[in-house]
Amino acid sequence: MQRAENRKSAGWHWFSLLPLLLLYVGCRESSPRTLPSSGESHKIGADAVSTSKTDASSSTQESAKRPSANNAAPRLSATLSAGANAIPREALFVDWPKPEWVLMITGRQRGYVEPCGCAGLENQKGGLMRRWTLFEQLAADGWPVVPVDLGNQVRRIGTQAELKFDYTIDTLDRMHYAAVGFGPDDLRLSTTYLVKAVTDDEFEPRLFASANVALFDSSFARPYRITTVAGRRVGITSVLGVEHQQKIASTDVLMKTPDQGLSEVWPKLAAEKCDVHILLAYTSLEESRRLVRAFPQFDVVVTAGGADEPNDNLEVVSGTKSIMIQTGGKGMYAFVVGVFDDSQHPYRAQRVPLDARFVDAPQVLRGFRDYQIRLKQMGLQGLGLLNAEGKGVNHPSGATFLGAVNCRECHKEEYEIWKNGAAGHDEPGPHAHATRSLRQPPGRSSIDRLGDPECLSCHVTGWNAQEFFPYASGFISQEQTPALVANGCENCHGPGSLHVAAEQASAVDAERERFRVQLRLTLPVAERSCLQCHDADNSPDFHHADAFQTYWNRIAH
Known part of the structure; x- marks a missing residue:
């Protein structure tokens, strides 16, 4: 009740107007559609939420053109990169x-600070460099931005991780992220x-906030964070689900159940008299829904549940007025929620693929570049991948x-x-x-990757492709192991020393x-061997029907 009074006194009702909003599913429609049942994923409207489908009939130039005076969308034409016009994009x-302001939601980067693989950057999504450009464009158009991140960077x-x-958190800090949660990894x-x-x-403490995770003690991370935007106070906290806590072996990481943590933090957060409350829930879809019903005070819940390709819809959690948003995986998408001084359309949402x-x-x-230079300076031994010898x-x-x-x-x-x-x-081969x-x-x-173990593992000979370490006789450097430059025969067939020795010696035929x-x-x-490097992350085209035969024809022997 107190929170509702605070909103009323501030003259701002956008979350309390959610049921009304759902009756208006498009700015151009004169009659309302039927309200979906609670718990379903709802599109807020054709003008409010983009879909995952791209209209191939509309050109990329049209979708990215400079907006007219009546259309205040970000000027994405200023950010088009080479090759972007060749592919239809939503x-x-x-x-x-x-x-009035926008909430920019990211998370579950899982190490993908840039897109990785053989498909070409113009065909891939994600990366901190593109995320910054989106943030910069929103801010440049006068949209006050509150960025939050679910966690799992x-x-x-190990040392490379x-x-x-470091590189990721420094970047988020420079982007003025309002809050970041802890992921299990x-x-x-x-x-x-x-x-x-x-x-x-x-x-x-900087950036991080958690209601149920602490490092050594509670002094190194705040239980919640408060930011002010467009005269509104926004309170943010996060939780790590029990199913993910089981992956953490360190006794120096102190954890409570999400319910216990939120029960302890909520009275303090409520006392801050915020206009909006956001929960970053690193847990499954079902557990996120359960938490929302247990703590319906949170207006927006960001969940770790769902696939790497997130829904382009917002879900209104049944029994509450709270909305839930998926982040997707590998940092491929950002989700932007816009808040408007509009009684009929108080907010709109847009899933943004971080593409070319x-x-x-x-x-x-x-x-x-500095990160890659640091990897090269430390070398494989400094990164802990080689022994003392x-x-x-x-x-x-x-x-x-x-x-x-x-x-x-x-x-x-x-x-x-x-x-x-x-x-x-x-x-050529x-x-x-x-x-x-x-x-x-x-x-x-301009940035070579010769010092990056995550790249070397599939681009030289004698490494474990999935665990990113060299075998004792594998590639070390172009100078020390020139014969192991390139992805050689032995990466698929296995190391050949015993075979060669047997052929050259007077071994018996058997x-x-x-x-x-x-x-x-x-x-x-x-084909199974190929998948060690041509996995879904690095070579998505390899996983299309009959793709193996196409690839095999290039090297059939």
């Missing part, structure tokens, strides 16, 4: 008037490191990697196909030139045949 912020542990976390990092990362030089229409922000690009772990087969050139003497035809491609194909694409990446070509059989691949096994 229009953004169609017929939006200027909002990384997906691995910490460097990536964030909390798997060293707790001592995390304390340093989430506090400033005076060990004062958004150029790389130079400020963030410099940070990414400068070696990786032994391959489980007991064999060692020799390099593709050692296959050439007996497998001349196969070697030529590997190097130059199969007959009838204009392009893609695997033989894999390392070159790290020296001169086709996108962001012994030679045993090692030959170990390295042979049937096509079904080869």
Whole structure:
């Protein structure tokens, strides 16, 4: 009741008018549609929420053109990058008037500080550089922006993950994020490191807020954060679901159940007399809905539930007036909720794919370059991937990697196909030139990736492709292991030292045949081997029907 009175005194009723809003599903429609049943995902209207479908009949130029005087949408034409016009893209912020302010929602980056893979940047979504450009465009058009992030910036542990976390949090800090939650993989990092990362030089908490997670004690992260925008007070907190807490082994991370944490924090947050309350819930869809019903005081709930491709709809949680928003995964999307002084349409929502229409922000690009330089300076040993003798772990087969050139003497035809491609194909063998694409990446070509283990693992010979570490005889550097440059034969067939030794020695026929059989691949096994690098993240086209045959034809041997 007190919260409602506060809103009334402020003259601002946009969340309390949600039922009225849902009766108006389009600015151009003169008659209302039937209100969907509670718990369903609702589109706020054709003019309020974009859909995931793109109208191929409308050109990208049209969707990104400079708005007219009656259309205050961000001037996305100023951000179009090379190649963006070649692909139809959904229009953004169609017929939006200027909002009082907007909430920009991100989360579940999972280490994807930039899109990764073979599909080309123009075909991929996500990345901090594009996110900054979206933020900058919204602000440049006079839209006051409140950015919040659900959490889970990384997906691995170790030194590289910490460097990536640093780069991400520094970027969010410079973008003036109002609040950031903890994801489960964030909390798997060293707790001592995390304390340093989430506090400033005076060990004062920055960015992070959680109702049920603390590092060592509650002094290193706030239970909630307050921001003021357009004269409105916005209170934000976060929780980590019990199912995700089970992944965290450190006893230095202190956790409560979401219900316990929110029960303790809510009275303090309510005393702040905020106009809007936001909950960042790193938990499943069903658990997020349950929390909303238990704590209906929260107006907006951001959930970790749902697929990597998030719904483009807002869900009104049954039994409440709260709305729930999915973030999607890998940082591919941002969700923008606009707040308006409009009794019929108090707010609108837009799912924003961070695609090639958004150029790389130079400020963030410099940070990414510094991150790559730091990886190279530390080297594989400094990153903890080599032992004191400068070696990786032994391959489980007991064999060692020799390099593709050692296959050439007996497998001349196969070697030529590997190097130059199969007959009838204009392009050279893609695997033989894999390392070159790290020296001169086709996108962001000024920044090489030769020091990045997450890139090296599929672009050189002798690494574990999915765990990003070198085997003892695998590639170390172009200078130390020149024979292992490129993605060689042994990455699919296995290290060849035992096979070569048996062929060159006076081994009995049975012994030679045993090692030959170990390295042979049937096509079904080869396809599974390909998936180690051509996974859904890095090579989505490889997962289309019959794609393997198309790829195989380029290297058939």
